[in-house]
Amino acid sequence: MTVVTRFAPSPTGFLHIGGARTALFNRLYARRHGGKFLLRIEDTDRARSTVAAKQAILEGLQWLGLEWDGAPVYQSDRLERHAAVAQDLLDTGGAYRCYCSPEELAAMREAARKRGSGRLYDGTWRDRDPAEAPEGVAPVVRLRAPLDGETVIDDAVQGRVAVRNDQLDDMVLLRADGTPTYMLSVVVDDHDMDITHVVRGDDHLTNAFRQTLIYRAMGWDIPVFAHIPLIHGPDGAKLSKRHGALGVEAYRDMGFPPEAVCNYLARLGWSHGDDEIFSMARAADWFDLEEVGKSPARFDLAKLTSLSAHYIREMADARLAGLIEPSLAARLGAPLTALQRARLVAGLPGLKPRARTLVDLAEAALFYCRPRPLQPDAKAAKLLDGDGRERLALARAALAGIANWSAESAESAVRAAAEAAGEKLGALAQPLRAALTGSTVSPGIFEVLDVLGKAESLGRIDDSLGRAAG
Known part of the structure; x- marks a missing residue:
């Protein structure tokens, strides 16, 4: 079996630092097993998906060096395929049309909450004759989920996790306007892309049970699920804006080398003995899901900064010059000349030991590139x-x-x-x-x-x- 993993972000904002770690883990696992790492942009939410966000995701991954195999798959290009699978389920009895009104559904949800049930839909149209359907009502398509027993996931990180099927209602596969839901689209795309391992945040664990039901209804092989704990802030709370920067581009602009960011993210929730500093090539030789912890990792900016200083000290001067040259050119208002760049490269050995970030380094190196006459402070x-x-x-x-x-x-x-x-x-x-x-x-x-x-x-x-x- 060829291992195939994927990173599937929604382009509704920047590339989150947690998403970057998910992409990294997927890529490392695929490389560890000689497999493929694919990219899918889940852009079916047209109201929130933006071109700028798509570009930010692609640029963020490329900046980190997390190149994917093949062309990105855009979920919005596959809506007809998703709908076709829903029709297949209708044809085989694995799904049915539901004509409930919003008011009826609201009443069902309220009744379910009062009795403490996780099944929010009571199955009104599950076995009802479609001939009884009210006129002028566009139906949704629902999965015919099992009513008893349990759904079990042998998660590669979380271990065996089970949920009673009476807690899983007949989820909507197609909305009344014919558009597919997230649950259906993800399963169809993962199946068609031959995904063997779904590595993602543990906030998706509850989705995995529902998605498993779709796989079973279609008679498809179920991938290995691996739900990794989320990243928390230093205070133990879920990482949020109050903890500081969230987007990968912010860490780039703060002057952290991509090698340092990847090294740090690799150690957030995964370990290989006492090794702290290593290349991504070495990490790909070592990485395994069995070594991913079950507890949330805490993001520590001081540790990232320390790694950044290490990578700057060890980095080749020509590469360092290339990383800070755009910043210097912006400060000077003109591209660096060949002489300025040569002077910069020659001066870096004396500047690197003191720099913690590329921003620090660029500031310290600026005097080598300034045109005469200098204006002293x-x-x-x-x-x-x-x-x-x-x-x-x-x-x-x-x-x-x-x-x-x-x-x-x-x-x-x-x-x-x-x-x-x-x-x-x-x-x-x-x-x-x-x-x-x-x-x-x-x-x-x-x-x-x-x-x-x-x-x-x-x-x-x-x-x-x-x-x-x-």
């Missing part, structure tokens, strides 16, 4: 007045005489100039940092000199000296 500007200007001029003279430019040669030259003037090295380094970066905070100043190169370094110093003189 208030603290830096104070270092370029009076004595600071004189010390900067001393440093400039020492640097100008270097033949073979490097961090080591720059440090030797500036250190010698400081000693000759009876100054400490820091006295020259501070105004030098202000002139080169426009700030009082940066990587080691001689590393900065090396990355900028001689011409750019002297040019920035001259800009500052000219500004101070003016």
Whole structure:
């Protein structure tokens, strides 16, 4: 058997962080077993589904690296197929038409609540002669569900779960306008897509019982169900807006690398021994549903941030530059030139250890890409007045005489100039940092000199000296 999983979001908003974890688990399980991971967009709710939401889902999955196999399936393209299955059930007696009015249904629901029954529909039209149907009333189509016994699901995560059939009423398959319900569409699509494992949030567990009845009524193989616990906030409550960002795109905009987000999500509810940091390729080698816990996992932004810092430190400089380049270009108002990008890549080793997010990194790297003349911040500007200007001029003279430019040669030259003037090295380094970066905070100043190169370094110093003189 070829394992086939699917992720089936509804495009009514952003890609929720919980949905991203569901997609990740589905993909990991499929890859672990050499199977397929499919994507289905459940867009039958035309009133709430939007093109923007569909695009956000696709872009969110792609940003995370959760590529799917084949083309996405759009549920709205398959309405005729769903209706045809309902007709098959009508033809075989597995379903029937119900002509109850809204008022009658409301009365049934109220009566069921009073007697504590989960069966909200009393089966009025289950065995009634259709010839008795009132004129001008468009019927719904209902499944003829079993009245006794129980429906059992051997869930790959939750274990054996059962519900009495007298708690499951004859659900609607087709509405009065002929459109299929969610329950019918999901089952038909999963069957037609050859889905072998339905991995989704445990808020769908009650749906699984009803969907099982449809599978049985059609005589179809029932997939393996695996209902994973939802993600909770740090306080143990279901993750919501009050806990912070919910959408994947928000974490992208906050500067978390996709590798860090995937690594963190993989550990939310699944574990492999004491392993905390691993690639998704390694996770695909390890992942199994048996290791998914039954209890909700708590989302911890501090842990995600720690993982983010790790991935930034370990990431190749060229890839890091590519991730933050769009942000830098937006700040500068123009694409980076080849020289600016080369300078950025060269400067990243000294910036990575301090960055927790890509936003942090982009902010710290901005001075390498700024065009001349730099505008120093208030603290830096104070270092370029009076004595600071004189010390900067001393440093400039020492640097100008270097033949073979490097961090080591720059440090030797500036250190010698400081000693000759009876100054400490820091006295020259501070105004030098202000002139080169426009700030009082940066990587080691001689590393900065090396990355900028001689011409750019002297040019920035001259800009500052000219500004101070003016």
